[in-house]
Structures are given as structure tokens and as C-alpha cells.
Amino acid sequence: LTLSLAVVLFLTHSGTTQTVIPTYAHVDAVMGVTLTCSLCPPGTYMHAFCTATKDTVCLSCPTNHFTQFWNYLPKCLYCTNICNGNQIVKEQCSPTRNIVCECKEGYYRLHDFCVKxxxxxxxxxxxxxxxxxxxxxxxxxxxxxxxxxxxxxxxxxxHTDCGQLPVLLRGKSWHDNVCTACTDLKDGTLLRDVLQGFFSHAKLKMRKLSRFVQLLNHDGRPDRLQRFTLLLDVKSWIVTAHKHELAKLPEILRISGFRGAKGKIDRILTQFEKAYRFCKDI
Missing domain, CATH: 2.10.50.10 (Tumor Necrosis Factor Receptor, subunit A, domain 2)
Structure with missing residues (x-):
């Protein structure tokens, strides 16, 4: 499609508002004079320079090509952006814009990279x-x-409002109030959930944590390097351990060097033991 700059001028008029067509200087090789020529609008490129009798001839960009600004380029630019890695396509290639990429959900742009x-x-x-x-x-x-x-x-x-239910454990920043009826204590699931939550939240040093896991499993495996794997071992042990084994957690923590964690687990077990005795008596 060939665009006449006169047509462009006409299309850019709106009431009394007129869009000024940007220009560039071009030396006419035949006349030897400098001409003021109109630039081609976005979405087009310069097919022919202006002359003393004719303005610049502009053509529309072909498929998969674009020009974003007024220009006198001899051809349109190819849409080259490739959205990869943690990017998705926000806008497809158009005559006036290259492909626009955007970080996928869960990521944000930082220095041209998509970071989680x-x-x-x-x-x-x-x-x-x-x-x-x-x-x-x-x-x-x-x-x-x-x-x-x-x-x-x-x-x-x-935190949950326990209402008429007794509060077994007061909520902390990392867990809710533990409201319970005696029926909730029968299978030991509630205690295991609380213990697993404690170890997920606790900031335990890797070396001591590895020692702790070895003591739980009664083996001499070498230290593991991944916290996730060690915590998975702890949680798996809690799920399968008998009640009398859970009662030994504070002592195993003490031997491993976790004195602070030992005290906290002691308090949790004490609260549950009180609840067990209360429920047994009613």
C-alpha cells in the first residue's frame, strides 16, 4: 500500500487540531538542493525519497515487520523478540510494534530478566x-x-476465635490457635501436625539438623547438604513415630545442640499431655 503524505495530513486533522508531520533534510542528487521531506508514519517505511515536485513515498510494512516511529528507513524492521524462559507473549507483532514479552505469573522484571x-x-x-x-x-x-x-x-x-472450645496452644506468628475438643486428640494427628509445623518454621542450623536426623533414624549416614531433604526426613519420622518415641524428641534435640527448640517442644508436649489426662478423666 502506497501512502500519500497528503492523505496522511488529511487523516491527522481533527476539527481545529492538526498533527504536524515530522520532516527530515534530503539533498536532491539531480537538483543539488536540500529538500525538506516528510517522514513516513509508524507502520510504514520510505519507498522513495521526496523530489522537488513530489513528497516522500511510503509503503506499509509487510507481515512480521514493523516501524514504531516516524522514519525514513529503506525497509521495515523484522519482529525479532523471542519470549523464552520465564516470559510469555503480551502483544504479538504488529505493523507498529515488535513482539512484547512479559514475565509469567509468579515472576517480575529485574534488569531485563524475569525473577521469581x-x-x-x-x-x-x-x-x-x-x-x-x-x-x-x-x-x-x-x-x-x-x-x-x-x-x-x-x-x-x-488467629481463630476458639469460642467455647479450650485453647490447647496459643497462636504464634507461624501457627493458628489450636482449639480442640477431646475427640480431636484420639488419633494423635493434631499433635503430629503441630510438631511438623514447628520444624517447618524453626531456624535450625544445618550441621545440627543433620546430626538430629541421624539420631532420629539411628544411623550414621554422612551429613546431607539440603535442608529440604533433612526436614522431609524429620516430618516423615513424626508421621510414623509412636507416642513414646515422640516423647523423646526434647532429649534428642538437647543432644543435637538445639536447647531452645528442646524447651519449645517440651512445652508443646506438656500441653498435649495435660489435655490427654483431662480427656481421660471425663
Whole structure:
């Protein structure tokens, strides 16, 4: 399609508002004079220079080509952007724009790279949920709220109001109030859930954690390097351990060097033991 700049001028008039066509200087080889020529609008390219009697001749960009700005390019630019890795196509190639890429969900742009949103650890919630343009901002859960998950989008939520139910464990920043009736204590699932949550949240040093896992499993395996694998071992042990084995957790923690964690597990087990005795008596 050949565009006359006169037509372009006509199309850009709107009432009393007129769009000024940008120009460039061109030396006419025949006349030897410098001419002021109109640039070609976005979506077109220059097919022929202007002359003393005719303005610039512009043609539309072919498929998969574009020009984004007013120009006097001899041909349109090829749409070259490739969205890969953690990117998706936001806008397809058009006559006036190259392919536009955008970070996929869960990622944001940082220095031309798509980076995964920060995961807020348990005890922290998303103060500002990440977008394709900014990272997630985490905050420590304030008193009366908690977050029990590792997430880039979960916010802190209020502790459950136990109402008429007894509060077995007061909520912390990383777990909810544990409200319970005697029927909830029968199979030991509630205690195992609380213990697993504790180890998911606790900041345990790797070397001591490896020693702790060895003591739980009664083996001499060499230290493992991945925290995730070690914690998975701990959680698996908690699921299958008998009640009398769970009672030994504080001592195993003490031997492993986790004195602070030992005290906390002691308190959890004591609270549950009191609840067991109470329920047994009624």
C-alpha cells in the first residue's frame, strides 16, 4: 500500500487540531538542493525519497515487520523478540510494534530478566503481593495474626476465635490457635501436625539438623547438604513415630545442640499431655 503524505495530513486533522508531520533534510542528487521531506508514519517505511515536485513515498510494512516511529528507513524492521524462559507473549507483532514479552505469573522484571517473586517464610505474610513489575514485599505477622505457609502471595490472617472450645496452644506468628475438643486428640494427628509445623518454621542450623536426623533414624549416614531433604526426613519420622518415641524428641534435640527448640517442644508436649489426662478423666 502506497501512502500519500497528503492523505496522511488529511487523516491527522481533527476539527481545529492538526498533527504536524515530522520532516527530515534530503539533498536532491539531480537538483543539488536540500529538500525538506516528510517522514513516513509508524507502520510504514520510505519507498522513495521526496523530489522537488513530489513528497516522500511510503509503503506499509509487510507481515512480521514493523516501524514504531516516524522514519525514513529503506525497509521495515523484522519482529525479532523471542519470549523464552520465564516470559510469555503480551502483544504479538504488529505493523507498529515488535513482539512484547512479559514475565509469567509468579515472576517480575529485574534488569531485563524475569525473577521469581520472593517467598515469604512461615511467620511472615505478603504485605504487597508481587506483580510483573515488582517483587513481593513480606512483613512479619503482627500480634494476633499468623501465616503457616511459605508463599509469595499468602497474607497474615487472624488467629481463630476458639469460642467455647479450650485453647490447647496459643497462636504464634507461624501457627493458628489450636482449639480442640477431646475427640480431636484420639488419633494423635493434631499433635503430629503441630510438631511438623514447628520444624517447618524453626531456624535450625544445618550441621545440627543433620546430626538430629541421624539420631532420629539411628544411623550414621554422612551429613546431607539440603535442608529440604533433612526436614522431609524429620516430618516423615513424626508421621510414623509412636507416642513414646515422640516423647523423646526434647532429649534428642538437647543432644543435637538445639536447647531452645528442646524447651519449645517440651512445652508443646506438656500441653498435649495435660489435655490427654483431662480427656481421660471425663
Amino acid at each position: 517473586h520472593t517467598q515469604c517464610p512461615s511467620g511472615f505474610g505478603a504485605k504487597q503481593i508481587g506483580t510483573v513489575h515488582r517483587n513481593t514485599e513480606c512483613e512479619r505477622c503482627p500480634r494476633g495474626t499468623f501465616s503457616a505457609v511459605v508463599s509469595s502471595c499468602a497474607r497474615c490472617v487472624n
